[in-house]
């Protein structure tokens with residue numbers, strides 16, 4: 001549905017995106033994560049046909065993002081990272097302007113989105129906060145019920161309640177078969193809404209991951225205290241992945257093999273066990289850091 005093949009844009013300062021390739025399948029909600037300046041907006045602007053690539057190509061529903069840009073822009077739902085509006089219009093006037101441009105009567109859906117996001121649509125855009133403008137952008141992107149939606153940092157400026165409403169909307173749209181690509185800094189948002197995620201760093205894709213597979217691979221960490229330090233020796237001989245954190249304390253990392261740990265601990269005198277589960281954020285942070293190389 002959305003396809004990028006070795007998409008490359010090299011700016012004169014050497015920055016940009018390099019050989020970016022991934023596919024978003026029909027009906028998939030796909031996350032696009034990366035630190036500041038990684039290349040998310042540059043990639044998305046290519047998909048919208050605002051800039052031409054130095055190399056490579058991108059297409060949406062078989063249409064080339066550069067040569068068929070006008071057609072793509074008419075059909076798609078799009079929220080830009082920074083929304084530049086017609087400041088003299090009210091929210092409602094702006095939404096009407098966009099509807100007229102698309103030639104679609106979508107008043108019913110528009111009104112339900114205004115209600116959902118509690119937008120004061122009579123207010124002049126120049127008097128709106130960043131979050132309010134973001135709501136106008138979201139309503140404009142969704143109100144013509146597009147099959148493909150591209151969102152660049154859609155929740156920036158939204159308060160936690162509105163962020164939750166946004167996640168609900170995405171999940172409803174997914175159930176209705178929509179194809180959605182959204183860039184984000186927020187791991188929680190990606191975790192709650194996306195099936196797969198691509199991670200970009202310094203202009204290059206460093207990973208494309210399946211969220212369900214990632215969740216299944218999350219490790220559990222057990223913090224165990226023994227009454228006697230000699231019990232540490234039993235853990236050492238068990239073959240478990242362990243770290244000794246004090247004379248009578250160990251940390252054991254497990255991915256599913258609980259029985260091995262229980263067997264090893266059965267002959268020990270355990271005085272306390274605490275556990276924590278690795279988070280998706282910890283996994284993503286690895287890609288953000290130096291190890292992303």
Ligand SMILES: Nc1ncnc2c1ncn2[C@@H]1O[C@H](COP(=O)(O)OP(=O)(O)OP(=O)(O)O)[C@@H](O)[C@H]1O
Pocket residue numbers: 011012013015016034035036037038039040041042043081
């Ligand atoms: N027109 C331009 N000319 C030169 N360099 C540019 C231009 N536009 C973007 N860049 C550079 O390209 C890199 C990618 O920028 P981009 O805006 O795509 O990142 P981003 O991942 O969207 O970041 P953020 O999360 O901060 O919005 C950055 O180093 C940026 O400074």
